[in-house]
Amino acid sequence: MSAIIHGAGAATTLSTFKSIDSKKLVAPSRTNLPVRSKRFIVAGSDSSNGLSVRQSQKLIPNAVATKADTSATTGTGHELLLFEALQEGLEEEMDRDPHVCVMGEDVGHYGGSYKVTKGLADKFGDLRVLDTPICENAFTGMGIGAAMTGLRPVIEGMNMGFLLLAFNQISNNCGMLHYTSGGQFTIPVVIRGPGGVGRQLGAEHSQRLESYFQSIPGIQMVACSTPYNAKGLMKAAIRSENPVILFEHVLLYNLKEKIPDEEYICNLEEAEMVRPGEHITILTYSRMRYHVMQAAKTLVNKGYDPEVIDIRSLKPFDLYTIGNSVKKTHRVLIVEECMRTGGIGASLTAAINENFHDYLDAPVMCLSSQDVPTPYAGTLEEWTVVQPAQIVTAVEQLCQ
Amino acid sequence: MALSRLSSRAKPLLQPLAFTALRRHISTDNTPLTIETTLPFTSHLCESPSRTVETTSSELLSFFHDMALMRRMEIAADSLYKAKLIRGFCHLYDGQEAVAIGMESAITKKDAIITSYRDHCTFLGRGGKLIDAFSELMGRKTGCSNGKGGSMHFYKKDASFYGGHGIVGAQVPLGCGLAFAQKYGKEEAVTFTLYGDGAANQGQLFEALNIAALWDLPAILVCENNHYGMGTAEWRSAKSPAYFKRGDYVPGLKVDGMDALAVKQACKFAKEHALKHGPIILEMDTYRYHGHSMSDPGSTYRTRGEISEVRQVRDPIDRVRKLIISHDIATEKELKDMEKEVRKEVDAAVAQAKESPIPDPSELFTNIYVKGFGAESFGADRKELRATLP
Numbered sequence: 194m195s196a197i198i199h200g201a202g203a204a205t206t207l208s209t210f211k212s213i214d215s216k217k218l219v220a221p222s223r224t225n226l227p228v229r230s231k232r233f234i235v236a237g238s239d240s241s242n243g244l245s246v247r248q249s250q251k252l253i254p255n256a257v258a259t260k261a262d263t264s265a266t267t268g269t270g271h272e273l274l275l276f277e278a279l280q281e282g283l284e285e286e287m288d289r290d291p292h293v294c295v296m297g298e299d300v301g302h303y304g305g306s307y308k309v310t311k312g313l314a315d316k317f318g319d320l321r322v323l324d325t326p327i328c329e330n331a332f333t334g335m336g337i338g339a340a341m342t343g344l345r346p347v348i349e350g351m352n353m354g355f356l357l358l359a360f361n362q363i364s365n366n367c368g369m370l371h372y373t374s375g376g377q378f379t380i381p382v383v384i385r386g387p388g389g390v391g392r393q394l395g396a397e398h399s400q401r402l403e404s405y406f407q408s409i410p411g412i413q414m415v416a417c418s419t420p421y422n423a424k425g426l427m428k429a430a431i432r433s434e435n436p437v438i439l440f441e442h443v444l445l446y447n448l449k450e451k452i453p454d455e456e457y458i459c460n461l462e463e464a465e466m467v468r469p470g471e472h473i474t475i476l477t478y479s480r481m482r483y484h485v486m487q488a489a490k491t492l493v494n495k496g497y498d499p500e501v502i503d504i505r506s507l508k509p510f511d512l513y514t515i516g517n518s519v520k521k522t523h524r525v526l527i528v529e530e531c532m533r534t535g536g537i538g539a540s541l542t543a544a545i546n547e548n549f550h551d552y553l554d555a556p557v558m559c560l561s562s563q564d565v566p567t568p569y570a571g572t573l574e575e576w577t578v579v580q581p582a583q584i585v586t587a588v589e590q591l592c593q
Numbered sequence: 594m595a596l597s598r599l600s601s602r603a604k605p606l607l608q609p610l611a612f613t614a615l616r617r618h619i620s621t622d623n624t625p626l627t628i629e630t631t632l633p634f635t636s637h638l639c640e641s642p643s644r645t646v647e648t649t650s651s652e653l654l655s656f657f658h659d660m661a662l663m664r665r666m667e668i669a670a671d672s673l674y675k676a677k678l679i680r681g682f683c684h685l686y687d688g689q690e691a692v693a694i695g696m697e698s699a700i701t702k703k704d705a706i707i708t709s710y711r712d713h714c715t716f717l718g719r720g721g722k723l724i725d726a727f728s729e730l731m732g733r734k735t736g737c738s739n740g741k742g743g744s745m746h747f748y749k750k751d752a753s754f755y756g757g758h759g760i761v762g763a764q765v766p767l768g769c770g771l772a773f774a775q776k777y778g779k780e781e782a783v784t785f786t787l788y789g790d791g792a793a794n795q796g797q798l799f800e801a802l803n804i805a806a807l808w809d810l811p812a813i814l815v816c817e818n819n820h821y822g823m824g825t826a827e828w829r830s831a832k833s834p835a836y837f838k839r840g841d842y843v844p845g846l847k848v849d850g851m852d853a854l855a856v857k858q859a860c861k862f863a864k865e866h867a868l869k870h871g872p873i874i875l876e877m878d879t880y881r882y883h884g885h886s887m888s889d890p891g892s893t894y895r896t897r898g899e900i901s902e903v904r905q906v907r908d909p910i911d912r913v914r915k916l917i918i919s920h921d922i923a924t925e926k927e928l929k930d931m932e933k934e935v936r937k938e939v940d941a942a943v944a945q946a947k948e949s950p951i952p953d954p955s956e957l958f959t960n961i962y963v964k965g966f967g968a969e970s971f972g973a974d975r976k977e978l979r980a981t982l983p
Contacts, residue, residue, distance in 0.1 A: 294777065320776075320777060323808070325804060326800070326803055326804060326807070328797070328800030328801075328803070328804070330766065330796070330797040330800060331765075331766040331769070331797050331800030331801040331803075331804060332766070332800075332804065333766070334763060334765070334766025334767050334769075334770060334797065334801065335766050335767070335769050335770035335773055335801065335804065336770060337766075337767055337770060338707070338755070338766065338767030338768060338769065338770020338771045338773070338774070339770040339771065339773050339774040339777070340770075341755055341767070341770070341771065341774075342705075342771060342774040342775075342778075343774070344773075344774045344777060344778075361760055361763055362763060362766065362767075365758075365759070365760050365763060366758070366763060366767060370756075371960050371961070371962075371963060372741060372960045372961055373738055373741060373742040373743075373746040373748075373756075373757075374738055374742060374746065374748040374750075374756065374757075375736075375737065375738035375739035375740075375741055375742065375748075375960065376739070376959070376960040377738075377748050377749075377750040378748065378750060378755075379963050410961055411961050411962065413962070433963075434963035435962045435963050
């Protein structure tokens with residue numbers, strides 16, 4: 194935890210949203226993800242360029258990048274890092290609706306441990322950007338109580354793992370109050386924070402809470418992976434009347450991408466087509482998207498044509514997009530960072546088997562993290578998460 | 594005096610209309626009275642409010658009527674539970690009515706109240722109807738939560754009653770959140786967050802109190818100290834049973850929770866304090882006659898002698914009854930008639946609730962999300978029970 198925060202804090206004096214190209218804020222990548230390959234991914238699938246076609250509409254509610262053909266890229270839009278995209282989305286929503294407030298540890302004067310809320314306290318004041326003491330249970334409960342009256346708090350967990358302390362509030366009050374009150378109260382909170390395996394942060398700071406929260410009835414879960422969908426999902430989550438848990442990833446905060454200047458939101462329940470293909474459907478989310486795309490490079494060289502879908506919506510699953518893909522390719526590989534037991538992949542495997550069994554030519558394969566606490570040593574940590582080489586092997590195995 | 598003469602002279606005529614006559618007389622009578630609370634207040638880090646309480650005769654009568662209604666409702670719930678019409682958990686509030694009543698008389702419907710699972714009477718105090726309460730207890734569609742909440746989940750949004758929570762102590766951060774929203778919206782209102790002596794040992798309470806004191810939130814934490822956390826007595830669970838002092842830097846007040854007027858005075862004082870200075874803790878020294886819930890006989894950890902002693906010496910309804918009689922607001926007979934009316938009202942509500950329909954099976958899937966998006970949900974047998982979430 195300390196390594197990342199100090200690194201981020203000492204990095205720059207970014208006061209504007211435009212990123213500074215000269216200073217590469219990406220930490221040296223142990224898992225072989227240089228910025229260059231990310232650019233390739235983004236441009237290769239033409240996701241950002243394809244989407245800029247929709248700039249004709251003021252508000253873009255549908256941001257699935259399905260159409261690969263690009264009309265002339267207009268060239269407008271601005272480049273920024275993922276945490277800036279989140280900040281932009283948050284700031285736009287706070288400007289738009291005075292009911293939106295942010296609460297969390299060090300979100301105000303400190304600017305947020307990952308700089309997502311930087312500058313907001315100066316702009317909106319202490320009553321709308323609240324520095325809480327270290328008591329996740331209490332401030333999550335307070336956010337939910339405030340939401341019952343109509344406020345729209347965005348509750349930040351400094352690390353998703355800390356939200357385990359607030360599990361009671363999230364499960365019992367956040368998820369269930371709308372139901373147990375017979376519809377009288379809505380809880381429009383957004384609970385967000387970084388999770389996932391970082392760089393040797395240790396077991397307790399490398400948790401993936403998607404698996405624990407996925408059974409709670411009444412909440413929605415989304416995971417962002419690019420600056421484009423980070424901003425879109427943040428805005429959609431704030432506007433949603435349901436409680437939404439937005440999973441960010443510690444290692445993705447410094448991704449750079451060009452996003453449109455116009456206002457847009459992403460659909461909370463929709464999956465994103467990253468790379469259309471014919472041979473196999475690879476379902477993934479969050480950081481594993483980049484591992485998959487790297488593996489896709491290798492696979493393409495070997496002659497395979499994988500279809501990569503970033504499922505984005507972890508609860509509920511976008512079975513429409515996934516189903517259409519399965520009907521096309523007949524093979525499914527799920528690549529996730531969640532634990533093997535009871536993770537998102539496990540639920541997704543069950544859902545696909547139940548609904549699309551007739552369309553499958555091979556069993557659904559799920560690559561997940563090992564069921565171990567994340568070790569500190571770098572090499573061991575690498576082995577707990579799925580690596581591109583394993584993805585390539587799995588695809589070859591499935592496509593025999 | 595005048596009233597008793599009136600009723601005795603016109604006895605045969607007024608007999609059946611005794612109640613109406615009483616009501617007609619009382620509605621025009623707003624004689625102000627000043628009454629001393631039975632016990633003085635003990636304070637921590639603040640000044641005690643005065644022991645003399647201003648009230649009116651109509652207010653005392655309404656106290657009596659409402660407390661009798663609450664008492665009757667809880668006793669009816671007891672019999673319904675034993676008749677297996679109410680299932681699950683049923684936590685009864687009889688003995689503690691003075692807290693709910695006194696609080697209501699000091700505040701408005703804009704002030705919020707949030708409490709734990711012992712919420713039937715608080716719901717009634719906030720304006721809830723008997724029929725809504727009984728229907729919800731019996732799991733009918735006409736209940737206040739459409740039958741989907743149950744005994745522990747009564748809510749009334751238009752009266753700022755936020756429930757109704759099953760997990761001990763979890764409502765305290767919620768209550769501080771309500772106070773935060775009130776401060777955010779600059780409403781000159783306060784939030785009363787009720788919890789028990791058992792919940793007073795929860796960490797989240799101190800977390801929330803810290804934030805409330807730090808941010809000057811208009812939150813009033815009310816500890817309904819009935820001296821037993823389910824089966825564990827106060828002295829066995831708390832090192833420091835002075836719950837009003839536990840706030841340390843937050844002022845506190847200890848109140849005789851069986852005296853409705855003392856509760857009213859304390860709540861009025863607390864509301865003024867909270868609006869100006871931030872949070873304050875009220876400890877209501879009260880007692881519950883029933884066990885923790887209907888599954889608990891309530892006599893394994895305390896003696897029946899103790900229960901009957903409190904009933905004789907400190908019962909809140911008897912206290913108000915004595916006040917009414919000694920101040921000649923009504924006679925004993927009239928009060929008894931009022932109680933009979935209350936009993937009839939409760940019986941009628943129970944009968945009506947028994948006839949109410951049970952929820953539709955499709956109600957299983959409503960109100961999970963606010964806006965539907967066609968997500969599918971199904972039961973163990975896919976063919977039998979499958980629905981698209983509305």
